[in-house]
Amino acid sequence: LAKTTQPISMDSYEGQEVNITCSHNNIATNDYITWYQQFPSQGPRFIIQGYKTKVTNEVASLFIPADRKSSTLSLPRVSLSDTAVYYCLVGVGSGNTGKLIFGQGTTLQVKP
Amino acid sequence: GAGVSQSPSNKVTEKGKDVELRCDPISGHTALYWYRQRLGQGLEFLIYFQGNSAPDKSGLPSDRFSAERTGESVSTLTIQRTQQEDSAVYLCAIIGGLLYEQYFGPGTRLTVT
Numbered sequence: 001l002a003k004t005t006q007p008i009s010m011d012s013y014e015g016q017e018v019n020i021t022c023s024h025n026n027i028a029t030n031d032y033i034t035w036y037q038q039f040p041s042q043g044p045r046f047i048i049q050g051y052k053t054k055v056t057n058e059v060a061s062l063f064i065p066a067d068r069k070s071s072t073l074s075l076p077r078v079s080l081s082d083t084a085v086y087y088c089l090v091g092v093g094s095g096n097t098g099k100l101i102f103g104q105g106t107t108l109q110v111k112p
Numbered sequence: 113g114a115g116v117s118q119s120p121s122n123k124v125t126e127k128g129k130d131v132e133l134r135c136d137p138i139s140g141h142t143a144l145y146w147y148r149q150r151l152g153q154g155l156e157f158l159i160y161f162q163g164n165s166a167p168d169k170s171g172l173p174s175d176r177f178s179a180e181r182t183g184e185s186v187s188t189l190t191i192q193r194t195q196q197e198d199s200a201v202y203l204c205a206i207i208g209g210l211l212y213e214q215y216f217g218p219g220t221r222l223t224v225t
Contacts, residue, residue: 032211034213034214036214042218042219043203043216043217043218044155044214044216045216046209046213046214046215049211049213085154087154087155098162099157099160099170100145100157100160101157102147102154102155102157104153105154
């Protein structure tokens, strides 16, 4: 299983763009990269998933370089409600299932 | 989370007692996961069920922990002779959606006194 490494914490201010980078040097060919968001007292919830290049949805963008050894979650114009823990996972996606290991995550604190 | 319920939502038990936690997913989801999350910590993988295959129990911390699942339905996580360090939120997740993402239940908060 590919291990992921993320910064423990990040601070930002409302209205700024936030980029959180995750390293996954041992990613396998059939692995996908998935990001989850967790608020206090709730289970994680899916944000975005990608395999390569760039993926964008209504809440975030995911940038994956050609070697796929890292990925960057981009949150545009964050608000106070984006304060949460963000987890990067490598593994399951598009028809694959298997053991999923969460790293320690990145605690994002958005300040007014 | 959509499609997964867990019970009880809170459980307070005395040290040494056994507890059983329940995860009830919408039927038809073959993959089911249990995680433990201690206060202020990340998620620890416990066990993974995939259809009729043997479960991956590699994350269970000790032989006091066990889990069962019948087919693609309810799963139970049992902790025997609970210890204070077992206090945590226990989360259940299934795989679903077009991107095979995980959907988490609300969790069971276990407090061992």
